[in-house]
Amino acid sequence: MNNDAADRRNVAAVPYDLSGIALLYVEDEIDARNMVGKMLAMNYPKLKLYTADNGAAGLELYRENEPEIVMTDINMPVMDGIRMSREIKSLNPEASIIAVTAHSDTSYLLNAIEIGIHYYVLKPINYDELFSVIDKILEQIVLKRLVGEQNRRIIESERQLSGAQRIAHLGSWQLDLTDGSMNWSDEMFRICGIDPGSIPAYYWTFLDRFLPEDRELIKKAMRDAVENRQPVSAQFCRIHRPDGALRVLRVEAEVILDGEGVPETMIGTSHDVTELKQAEEQIRTLTDELERRVVQRTALLQASVQELERFSYFVSHDLRAPVARLEGYCRALAEDCTGCPVTRCNQYAERAERVVRQIKHIIDAFNNLTHYAKCKLVLEEVDLSAVVRSIASGFEQSEPERQVEFVIAERLLVRGDPGLLQIAMEHLIGNAWKFTSKKQRARIEFGCSEQVGARVYFVRDNGAGFNMKYLDKLFKPFQTIHSPGEYNWNGTAIGLATVHSIILRHGGRIWAEGEVDRGAAFYFTLEPNPEPGDFMERKQLS
Amino acid sequence: MAKSYIFLVEDNWDDAFLVSRIIEKVCEERIIVVRDGEEAIELLERMAGDGSYRRIRLLLLDLKLPKLNGIEVLQSIRQSHPLRDLPVAVLTSSDNDLDQERCRALGILDYIFKPLTAERLQRVLPPSRIPE
Numbered sequence: 001m002n003n004d005a006a007d008r009r010n011v012a013a014v015p016y017d018l019s020g021i022a023l024l025y026v027e028d029e030i031d032a033r034n035m036v037g038k039m040l041a042m043n044y045p046k047l048k049l050y051t052a053d054n055g056a057a058g059l060e061l062y063r064e065n066e067p068e069i070v071m072t073d074i075n076m077p078v079m080d081g082i083r084m085s086r087e088i089k090s091l092n093p094e095a096s097i098i099a100v101t102a103h104s105d106t107s108y109l110l111n112a113i114e115i116g117i118h119y120y121v122l123k124p125i126n127y128d129e130l131f132s133v134i135d136k137i138l139e140q141i142v143l144k145r146l147v148g149e150q151n152r153r154i155i156e157s158e159r160q161l162s163g164a165q166r167i168a169h170l171g172s173w174q175l176d177l178t179d180g181s182m183n184w185s186d187e188m189f190r191i192c193g194i195d196p197g198s199i200p201a202y203y204w205t206f207l208d209r210f211l212p213e214d215r216e217l218i219k220k221a222m223r224d225a226v227e228n229r230q231p232v233s234a235q236f237c238r239i240h241r242p243d244g245a246l247r248v249l250r251v252e253a254e255v256i257l258d259g260e261g262v263p264e265t266m267i268g269t270s271h272d273v274t275e276l277k278q279a280e281e282q283i284r285t286l287t288d289e290l291e292r293r294v295v296q297r298t299a300l301l302q303a304s305v306q307e308l309e310r311f312s313y314f315v316s317h318d319l320r321a322p323v324a325r326l327e328g329y330c331r332a333l334a335e336d337c338t339g340c341p342v343t344r345c346n347q348y349a350e351r352a353e354r355v356v357r358q359i360k361h362i363i364d365a366f367n368n369l370t371h372y373a374k375c376k377l378v379l380e381e382v383d384l385s386a387v388v389r390s391i392a393s394g395f396e397q398s399e400p401e402r403q404v405e406f407v408i409a410e411r412l413l414v415r416g417d418p419g420l421l422q423i424a425m426e427h428l429i430g431n432a433w434k435f436t437s438k439k440q441r442a443r444i445e446f447g448c449s450e451q452v453g454a455r456v457y458f459v460r461d462n463g464a465g466f467n468m469k470y471l472d473k474l475f476k477p478f479q480t481i482h483s484p485g486e487y488n489w490n491g492t493a494i495g496l497a498t499v500h501s502i503i504l505r506h507g508g509r510i511w512a513e514g515e516v517d518r519g520a521a522f523y524f525t526l527e528p529n530p531e532p533g534d535f536m537e538r539k540q541l542s
Numbered sequence: 543m544a545k546s547y548i549f550l551v552e553d554n555w556d557d558a559f560l561v562s563r564i565i566e567k568v569c570e571e572r573i574i575v576v577r578d579g580e581e582a583i584e585l586l587e588r589m590a591g592d593g594s595y596r597r598i599r600l601l602l603l604d605l606k607l608p609k610l611n612g613i614e615v616l617q618s619i620r621q622s623h624p625l626r627d628l629p630v631a632v633l634t635s636s637d638n639d640l641d642q643e644r645c646r647a648l649g650i651l652d653y654i655f656k657p658l659t660a661e662r663l664q665r666v667l668p669p670s671r672i673p674e
Contacts, residue, residue, distance in 0.1 A: 317606070317636040321554070321656070324635040328560035328657030 021141060022048035022067035023134075026058035026084065027100070028076040036125060043131055044138075055079025059087050062095075068141050069134065071098040071121075074108050082108050086115050096137045100125065162186055169272035175203055175253075177226065177263050182206055191249065191272045193241030209239040211246075218251060225255055226263045236273070248277045305374045312370040315363055323363070327356040362478065365494040369477060372501040377417040377532045384412045384457065387422055388446045391429045404436060409447040412457065414526050416506050424502040427495040428459040428522055435520065436463035454525050462519040466512075474512055475500040499524075506530045546670050549601040550575045551582040551615060552633070553608055561602060561633065561658050568663045571599055571670075579610025583618050590624040599670050600651075601630045602658075605641060613641065616648045629668045633658060 023040065027033040030053070037051050050065055052058035056079040058072060070088055072081040085097050098119040099112055112120075119137065121130050162185065165171060171188025175181075180203035186196035192209050199205060207215050214237035225232040232253040239247050253268030334349035385408055392406045414421070429444065436442035445460040464482070466474070473479045477497035499522075503510045507527025514520035548571045552558040558575050565573055576582045582603075589595040601619075605612035612632060619625045631652040632645050642653050652666040 317638075320637075321557075321606070321635040324656035325554070325556045325560065328557070331657060331659070332560065332563060 017142065018044060018046040018138060020048075021046075021069070021138065022050060022065055023069040023071060024050045024052065024058060024061055024065070024067040026052045026055060026070070026072040026076065026081065028053050028073060032073075032125075036130075039127055040134075043127075044134070055081060055084030059084050062088050062091070066092065069096050069098065069137055071100060071134075074099060074101050074112075082111050082115065085112070085117055089116050096141070098130075098133055098137070166190070171270045171272070173201070173206070173268050173270065175206075175266040175268070177255075177266060180204065188270060191247065191270060192239060193243055193245065193247075211238045211240060214238050221251075222253065222266065225253065226266070229255055229257065229261075229263060231255070232266075232268065236277070247272055247274045249273065308370055308374055312367055316367050319363060320360075323356060323359050327353065327360075330356055365477070365498075369494060369498055369501055372420060372423075372498065372505055374533075375420075375505075376534055377420070377505065377530055379415055379530065379532055380418055382414050382416050382418050382421050384414055384421065384425065385410055385446070387418075387425050388429060388459075391422075391426055392444070395429065395433045402437070402442070403440070404433070404442040404444060407443065407445040407447070412446075412448050414457075415529060416526060420502045420505065424499045425459075427499045431495060431522075432459055432461035432463065432520070434463075435465075436461050439463055456523050456525055458521055458523045460519065460521040465516050465518050465520045466514040467516050468514060471512065471514075475510065505533075545570075545572050546597045546599045547572050547574050549582075549586075549598045551577075551579070551602070551607060551612065552604045553577050553606075554604075557604065557633075557656065564658050564660050564663055567660050569599075569667060574598075578608040579612065579615045581609075582607075582615050583610065586619065586625055586628075587622070590622060595625060595628065596671055598628060600667055601628055603630055603632050605632060605634045605645075606636070613644055613648070616645060616650070620648050631666050 023044075025033065025037060025040065027036065033051055033053065037049060040047065040049055048065075048067070050061045050067060052061050054076045055072070058070070059079065061067075062070065062084075070085070072084060074081040081099060085099070088095050088097065093116070096119070097115075097117045098121055099108075099117050100121050100123060101108070102123045109120075119133050121133060165185055165187035169187070169191060171191045172185040173188050174183040182201040182203060182205070184196075184201045184206075189196040189198070207219060210218055218235055218237050221232045221235050224230075232251065235251045237249050237251055239249055241247060250271040250273045251268060252271075253266050255263045256265040256267060258264040330349055330353040334346060334353060337345045337349055340346060388408050389406075392408065396402075396404065396406075429446070432444045436444065439462060441462075443462045446458070447460075448455050448457045450456075475496050477494045479493055500510055503524045503526070507530045508525040510522065510524040512520060512522045548565050548569070550558060550561055550565075550573055552561060552575060562573050562575070565571065574585070576585055586595065589598070603612045603615060607615070610618075612634075616630060616632075619628055619630065630650050631654055632650050633654050633656055634641070635656040637655070645653055651668065652662070654662055654666070
């Protein structure tokens, strides 16, 4: 026994992972088989060991287990080692076979070489020699396995890379700057509409793909990159496929220098971004179209605002002049008729003067109304609750004898034009104040409720109310649904029309509910961020 | 004794009539009426030339006038050396804030909305500029 040798081998064998490697040992002499088997198990504890006492049994075991290493005696009954080795080699030409032979077996050697038995160990066995042979074989097996594993990994990662390139429509290439030869990835060929590898890839075949105007662009970018030793920044270039299809590529590349700093290779990618570019183009077209429509509609709106301006200019200037004239004549008449025996003349003149004042009032109201429709909004955060509170206290002070209960919700903040909202709330609260004047216990409420995601503000009173059949007249200017003298009338009936105009200008909506003698409720919404309408401002006509 | 004048620039016959009627109620000045801005400036310059402009006690100026408007007339007056201090009151039927601002900046006694009343004219009428 050579325990020293076994110890030494053990250490040497450590770097190799022997798990899964098997050795078949065929020997007809039982003592030798046991002894050598024991030594092998001791020296290679991880090695799987099979033993057989003749060639036929060995072959049977080989078929079952396909061990990597076969170690066999030559002279054996039933089937000798040479015949068994031939059979094994025919099953697996890669099998490593060690012949354990006595000098007297040398007549078999030529046969053995022919079969492909490359390893020999002489009897009686010298373990150093045997282990060194087995070590060599194991080393080869392990290396082969490693290479196989590496190859498998390389193939797998190439497959993944190629799959990724195919999915991303991203081709890669490499250009040898010394001779112009190129190496294209399969996807690079496919992007160009060519079967992978079907044409040789050169710098000029690469350039040929591009449309002439883009070819110059890419050529210059690549030349500059080499000259300046800088990367080719993303270039969008079009190529023609052989079938005529036009594709857009995003080409990027880097220059690789050799040891002396001389540009040697260029590696690059060509990304087929045709669909992306098309989508971009589509978005641009849609945006342009939208922009065009906005411009068109703004122009239309400006035209109607201008029309409105002309009209209100007409009312405020052209109409005012004759009305002032009429007023002048009425006054002249009233003055000159003083002392006239026919007293009716004087009365008529005075009444005519009153009518003229009414006309002037209506003109003013109309001008205000058109102003709200076209003015620019000054947008701020407005505390509607505070606005309503101050209006309410104004009314309370103006008529302290009245008993009116105000219920005002706290801190209703909105975004809007403070001046205009003040006017709107003055009209709404003013109406409620006016139409509750005949109530003993008047109640006016201002609040807000959430309705399908929108805030609805309301002013509610328990006053005279109105008949719902007059609802459509409510917000029209110069229309009243109360008889003259019923309530204090300012002579224009323009309050709710004004409110309507202001709410509309704030992108909101207004509606009302009422019941005669039970009260009225006015509801309105406001756009959270109203359009200030700068574009509607035009130079004042003069 | 040489009479002084009220100089009225007014293109509308009715307005001219109504203003004249009020003037006659308030003072004894003669009334000169011209019908457009150009005519007003021509006449004023002639009066500046012979010195008779001093007899104008008040110029009543309508704003909406043919050819040259009231503001242009006012500008021209304020730029002319002898006429620069002429007392002017504007008469208008439109309520254009911008017009009012411009007129006040150019120097006027009053900005009067039509119709003119005797009380208003009395209030605005400056003392006669020629010695009795």
